[in-house]
Amino acid sequence: MTATLVELETITADKIVDARGAACPGPLLEAKKGMGTVAVGSVIEIWSTDPVTKTDIGAWSGKVGHELLGVVAADGYDRVFVRRGK
Amino acid sequence: MSDSLSVVLFSGTTDKLHAAATVAAGAAAMGRPVNVLLQYWALDAFRADHIDGDHGLAFEASAPGSTQPVRGTAAIPWLETFRMAKELGDVTIQACSGSLETLGFDAARLDPLVDGPCGIASFLMAAEGGQILFI
Numbered sequence: 001m002t003a004t005l006v007e008l009e010t011i012t013a014d015k016i017v018d019a020r021g022a023a024c025p026g027p028l029l030e031a032k033k034g035m036g037t038v039a040v041g042s043v044i045e046i047w048s049t050d051p052v053t054k055t056d057i058g059a060w061s062g063k064v065g066h067e068l069l070g071v072v073a074a075d076g077y078d079r080v081f082v083r084r085g086k
Numbered sequence: 087m088s089d090s091l092s093v094v095l096f097s098g099t100t101d102k103l104h105a106a107a108t109v110a111a112g113a114a115a116m117g118r119p120v121n122v123l124l125q126y127w128a129l130d131a132f133r134a135d136h137i138d139g140d141h142g143l144a145f146e147a148s149a150p151g152s153t154q155p156v157r158g159t160a161a162i163p164w165l166e167t168f169r170m171a172k173e174l175g176d177v178t179i180q181a182c183s184g185s186l187e188t189l190g191f192d193a194a195r196l197d198p199l200v201d202g203p204c205g206i207a208s209f210l211m212a213a214e215g216g217q218i219l220f221i
Contacts, residue, residue, distance in 0.1 A: 024108070025108050025111045025112050025115065025167065028111075028112065028115050029111055029115055029167075029170045029171075029174055031115075032115045032174050032175075033170075033173075033174060059116075060115060060116055063116045063117065064116060064117050
């Protein structure tokens, strides 16, 4: 994770992917779909109530070349910040 | 070396279809080419006039006292997951021509989600160098 919590709080994502209520592999597929709609260098925020999403998105980002900036814990869900790498 | 994932999908119950769909979708999301070969009971699950139906759970899973899906079999999104996988990545779903023959199953009866029939050699060629699973 390349950003600090303080930095994450100040980021306005270019797109929010609200995958709350979806279970694996839902959030991952929504993230991939959402990533396809933003430009390289943009930041997307994936909201998920599934606790494994943050680890999953981490693995996926590494594999496909995006940058996992970090995770902010919100009220009952995680906000996962990823910057599109390619 | 190839990072492709090949799945020989033999089973036709909802639980196993969902397991296969999840693995296929995950691999597709990670940019890996996915090849699915439908054999036997999976062919029946992909019948155009039956694909939306209830395919039940594997016999051993539905033994009395075992944990059942909380919202019932109908809520298991195996088909939606396969559709998403195809939309998001390089996923090929083919019908094993040997199984079509053995079951006396006309490939025309398959849902359009299935790309067509194929032989074992072409499937194994596509699988070469990658990983292969049997479900």
